[in-house]
Amino acid sequence: MMNGDLMRYDYVSFLVGRNNPPGSVLTLMRSIGMQGFAVPMQRVRAGLSQLQLNKQSEEMLDQYRCQIQELKLKHRKLRMKFENQLHQLIEQHKNLLAIFAPERLPSEIESAENSKSQLVATELLKMAQLRILEEEVL
Template identity: 65%
Template sequence: MQEPKTEHLMSKLRRLQQAKNTLESEIQEATSVRDSMQKELETLLNEVYSLEGIQQEKEELCQRLQFQCEESERNVVRQLNENKKSKELVEQYACEIQELKLKQRKQRMIFENQLYQLIDQHKKLNSVFTQERLPDEMASAENIKSQLSSVEELKLVQLHDLAKALEEMKNHNQSVPAETREDETCMLPGCFKE
């Protein structure tokens, strides 16, 4: 027999190591799958317990609802008897409602007429105050504002002149003897000698 070659043995060893690594990874994967399935089983068991509790609550609720349904049926019979008595009142109220409807119709017509009048007034106002006329209105307002400002400035100048003249008059009166004051004419603008 010939002894196997070293290279042949090494390649066989490598293949075995690769197979071992593959088996180890498959084992790890199977373990993780087993763990996840175990967790899923626990989750499902918890869900089963929860669903059983919910089922029990639903059964109790169903029993209560059946009792309430029977009670409701008795109430329906009682209400039917009461409804027979109420029909007469309903007919009486129907007449009153008809009268109220007629009154409301009259009031609505009055309101509509007032509304149409307001709409017409609004249209007239809208035609006066349109977006196209806004620049002209603003220019007119600016013009009036500038006129008022110039009038105000003129009045302030006149007021200043009057105050100045009054001050001069006071100074002049203090320096002149009392006899000559009566003979002097008024130095204020707008004063005339009689």
């Protein structure tokens, strides 16, 4: 190959490597007078089919990226839901722990005994009032 042919080959390689439609490379080659060029058309076609494969691969990669993003978002939502449920459960546990803490047990027993004695006193008072009413009726 002569130096000029090498430059033409590099220029065609550059054009084939770009995302030009298949017809435009041939049109450009014809317009710059490369009819007798020694580069086999099979290489040009192979380069074009490789470009198409690359484009398909890029589209598939974009599709996979979208699917990955969707899965990440779904997992993030599930994780946030789980974290909220866990937080609520921890709060419930804290509330139960505060109510049933062993330190509070003596005061709770005393309070229950006071309530019981008040209820017994009220019951005795009401029973006495009921007897008085029964005696008045008879």
